[in-house]
Amino acid sequence: MTAPSVPPARWRPRPADDVFAMTVCGRQLRVSVRRAARSGARTPLLVINGLGASLELLQPFVDELPEELEVIRFDVPGIGGSPLPVVPYHVSTLAPLLSAMVRQLGHDRVDVMGFSWGGGVAQQFAVTHRRQCRRLVLAATGTGSLMVPARPSVLAKMLTPRRHRDPAYVNEIAGELYGGTMRTHPERAAEVLHAGARRGPRRGYYYQLLAGAGWSSLPALGLIRQPTLIIAGDDDPLIPTVNARIMHRGIRHSRVHIYSGGHLALLTEAAELAPVIDRFLAER
Numbered sequence: 001m002t003a004p005s006v007p008p009a010r011w012r013p014r015p016a017d018d019v020f021a022m023t024v025c026g027r028q029l030r031v032s033v034r035r036a037a038r039s040g041a042r043t044p045l046l047v048i049n050g051l052g053a054s055l056e057l058l059q060p061f062v063d064e065l066p067e068e069l070e071v072i073r074f075d076v077p078g079i080g081g082s083p084l085p086v087v088p089y090h091v092s093t094l095a096p097l098l099s100a101m102v103r104q105l106g107h108d109r110v111d112v113m114g115f116s117w118g119g120g121v122a123q124q125f126a127v128t129h130r131r132q133c134r135r136l137v138l139a140a141t142g143t144g145s146l147m148v149p150a151r152p153s154v155l156a157k158m159l160t161p162r163r164h165r166d167p168a169y170v171n172e173i174a175g176e177l178y179g180g181t182m183r184t185h186p187e188r189a190a191e192v193l194h195a196g197a198r199r200g201p202r203r204g205y206y207y208q209l210l211a212g213a214g215w216s217s218l219p220a221l222g223l224i225r226q227p228t229l230i231i232a233g234d235d236d237p238l239i240p241t242v243n244a245r246i247m248h249r250g251i252r253h254s255r256v257h258i259y260s261g262g263h264l265a266l267l268t269e270a271a272e273l274a275p276v277i278d279r280f281l282a283e284r
Contacts, residue, residue, distance in 0.1 A: 019055075021081070024101045030055070030081030030198075031074045033105065037067035043134050044070040045281065046102060046110040048118030048125075052164045052205045054080025054198040058115065060267045064274030069281070072105065074098075078204025080197070088207045091144075091215045095124040099132055111281050113137035115266060116239070117208065120144050123217040126224045136228040137277055140236060140263050142243035146216035154237050161205035167194055179235040180262020181269070192267045221250025228254040229280040231273065233261045255280075 019032045032055050036042060045065070047058055055073035062071050075082035077089060089097075098121070102110055112133050114122025119141025126133045142148070149155060157163070157177050163170040167190035174182040174189035182189050217224075228251045232244035241258060248256045257276055259265060266273055 022101070022104065024104060025097055027077060027085065027097060028083050029074050029077070029097075029101065031072070031101070031105075033073075034062060034071040036070040041068040042070065042282070044072055044105075044107055044110045046072045046098065046112045048098075048112070048114040048121045049073065049076070049079075050116030050118055051158065051208055052079060052161045053193070054200070056080075056195070056197050057192065057267065060192070060270040061274055064270045065278055069278070072102070072110070074101065075198070075200070076204075076208060078207045079200045082200070084201050084204050085207065088210050090211050091120050091124050092128075094121050094211065095128050098125055099129045102132060108132070109134050111135040111137070113139060113277065114141055115139045116141055116263065117212065120212055120215065120217065123220075123224060124215075126226050126228075127217070127220050130225060133226055135281055135283075136224065136226045137231065137280065138228065138244075138247060139231040139266050139273075139277075140233060140239050142239050143218040143221070143247060144212055144216035145214055146218040148240050148242050148246070150238050150240065158238070159209070161202055163189075164193055164197070164205075165199065170194075177237060178263040179237045180233055180260075180265050182262055182264060183235075188268055189264065192264055218246075218250070221247060222252065224251045225253065227280075227283070229277065230254055230256045231266070231277070232256065232258055233263060233265050234258055235261060236263045238263045 017032050017034045021028055022031050054075050078084040109132055112122045119138045126136045157173055170189045171186045174186035230244045230247050232241050244256050248254050
């Protein structure tokens with residue numbers, strides 16, 4: 001796959017994006033809402049980000065979605081512009097927080113997309129708040145603690161937020177960690193991870209890691225009743241492709257799209273993958 005050029009300056013919230021702080025259930029969250037060009041034309045899309053990443057990370061993907069689709073993003077507690085929580089949280093407690101956030105934003109139902117770590121929260125939301133979730137997209141993700149894991153050498157690199165803070169370091173490990181076009185163009189990892197990103201305290205990263213400890217959706221996959229699109233790369237060292245097939249077997253109304261690429265293809269090949277997701281979301 002030929003690596004397209006990446007303009008880092010583009011990867012920041014556009015003026016049309018409304019970025020603000022809101023208090024939900026006593027927690028302050030930094031939220032971004034890209035308003036739809038035509039109000040009510042489509043079900044809004046709630047996007048849940050990956051480990052250690054502020055909401056800016058998925059800007060390349062959001063930019064490729066049609067203007068009539070409202071997109072909601074947020075920084076999880078302790079990441080980006082959301083303050084560090086007083087005590088650690090869990091995936092099971094983050095889902096009701098998002099449910100309250102969606103209601104405060106004026107929506108009864110949303111489509112939900114979880115990327116990487118965010119895929120676990122998206123699955124939890126789909127199970128415990130099924131009336132608020134119309135359709136589900138799971139991108140480059142798995143079933144939590146009960147899944148086919150990455151190699152130990154890959155997992156070890158996820159135990160520290162250094163890749164989000166040190167461009168030289170991420171260039172060294174990008175190919176092994178993310179696969180896909182990062183193997184031949186490792187410098188692109190720093191572009192997508194650092195362009196416009198906001199840093200939170202290191203403890204926020206560890207809280208986010210801890211949030212998934214002992215959690216798995218594997219026993220509950222049969223409770224996900226929403227139409228579900230599972231997107232996975234054929235060269236993703238972090239989330240081996242077999243995990244997508246496991247989720248597909250467990251989620252009754254699901255389909256799988258295997259793309260040629262690695263863990264960050266949703267960002268670096270957004271122009272190819274965003275239309276796949278949009279077509280699924282646009283279905284009735």
